[in-house]
Amino acid sequence: MTAQLIDGNALARTIRGEVAGRTEALKARGVQPQLAILLVGEDPASQVYVKHKVADSEQTGLKATLERHPATLSEADLLARIRALNADPSVHGILVQLPLPRHLDAHKVIETISPAKDVDGFHVASAGALMVGQPGFWPCTPYGCLKMLDSIGYDLRGKEAVVIGRSNIVGKPMAMMLLGRNATVTVCHSATADLKSHTLRADVVVAAVGKRNVLTADMVKPGAVVIDVGMNRDEAGKLCGDVDFERVREVAGWITPVPGGVGPMTRAMLLVNTLEAAERAAG
Numbered sequence: 001m002t003a004q005l006i007d008g009n010a011l012a013r014t015i016r017g018e019v020a021g022r023t024e025a026l027k028a029r030g031v032q033p034q035l036a037i038l039l040v041g042e043d044p045a046s047q048v049y050v051k052h053k054v055a056d057s058e059q060t061g062l063k064a065t066l067e068r069h070p071a072t073l074s075e076a077d078l079l080a081r082i083r084a085l086n087a088d089p090s091v092h093g094i095l096v097q098l099p100l101p102r103h104l105d106a107h108k109v110i111e112t113i114s115p116a117k118d119v120d121g122f123h124v125a126s127a128g129a130l131m132v133g134q135p136g137f138w139p140c141t142p143y144g145c146l147k148m149l150d151s152i153g154y155d156l157r158g159k160e161a162v163v164i165g166r167s168n169i170v171g172k173p174m175a176m177m178l179l180g181r182n183a184t185v186t187v188c189h190s191a192t193a194d195l196k197s198h199t200l201r202a203d204v205v206v207a208a209v210g211k212r213n214v215l216t217a218d219m220v221k222p223g224a225v226v227i228d229v230g231m232n233r234d235e236a237g238k239l240c241g242d243v244d245f246e247r248v249r250e251v252a253g254w255i256t257p258v259p260g261g262v263g264p265m266t267r268a269m270l271l272v273n274t275l276e277a278a279e280r281a282a283g
């Protein structure tokens with residue numbers, strides 16, 4: 001069996017088309033959705049990601065402003081800038097690109113963003129809303145993974161789902177979203193005693209560790225859906241995920257590639273959240 005690919009690029013394109021249509025409708029009501037992106041420092045990967053975010057926004061009719069700040073920016077100055085953006089009614093979404101330089105407390109920075117503009121879905125209020133099933137912004141990466149499952153018509157009710165990784169921005173919210181769809185969810189992590197015993201039972205595996213070959217073919221139940229959130233480089237410098245893609249695809253039923261899987265969906269869901277922030281503000 002060779003798994004079917006879940007094409008993140010194609011799905012993201014469709015979602016961008018939907019966002020463009022809704023943005024047009026909002027503009028006709030006199031509202032221009034606007035995303036403020038704050039980049040602190042010179043991290044090379046972050047520079048690429050924010051450039052893509054600006055291009056995606058412009059392509060769909062959203063306005064994006066990219067503020068570049070030096071790595072030496074003080075925490076007080078960054079927090080003051082966020083507070084000014086919170087108070088600016090023309091700005092609907094605020095995003096601080098991670099990782100931040102070490103002298104900046106990411107938790108404090110994120111908590112300064114107004115929950116109404118937290119389009120990354122990282123604020124404690126957003127996490128709490130997801131946990132209790134109240135309206136709020138969902139973190140873009142797990143939200144994108146859920147959309148990928150929806151795109152293949154996958155019914156999660158009663159299914160065994162295993163999430164590998166327990167980060168606040170992917171693993172934990174992913175588990176909540178899967179739970180919200182009535183899957184039976186297991187979260188595995190670095191202290192899990194026998195990872196394979198869990199993944200072999202799983203109908204759906206989401207690998208979100210940030211380490212190559214965390215999931216190999218012998219760990220996958222035939223026909224399972226495998227979602228790869230990882231973003232790593234192999235010895236040749238080629239982008240790859242957490243999953244041993246070539247071998248796992250011979251066992252799985254569905255699989256997401258890296259690149260071209262979860263990454264583009266993360267960016268697409270940011271547009272959805274930004275548009276939604278603007279729609280909510282417009283009433």
Ligand SMILES: Nc1nc2c(c(=O)[nH]1)N[C@@H](CN(C=O)c1ccc(C(=O)N[C@@H](CCC(=O)O)C(=O)O)cc1)CN2
Pocket residue numbers: 048049095096097098099120140141231239258259260261262263264266267
């Ligand atoms: N404020 C945030 N910071 C970070 C987030 C986030 O969601 N919000 N997530 C990651 C990085 N990230 C978005 O910012 C991100 C990473 C990668 C991609 C992507 O499209 N990847 C492509 C490949 C790109 C390449 O060639 O390098 C793919 O997988 O096809 C999108 C978003 C950490 N920081």
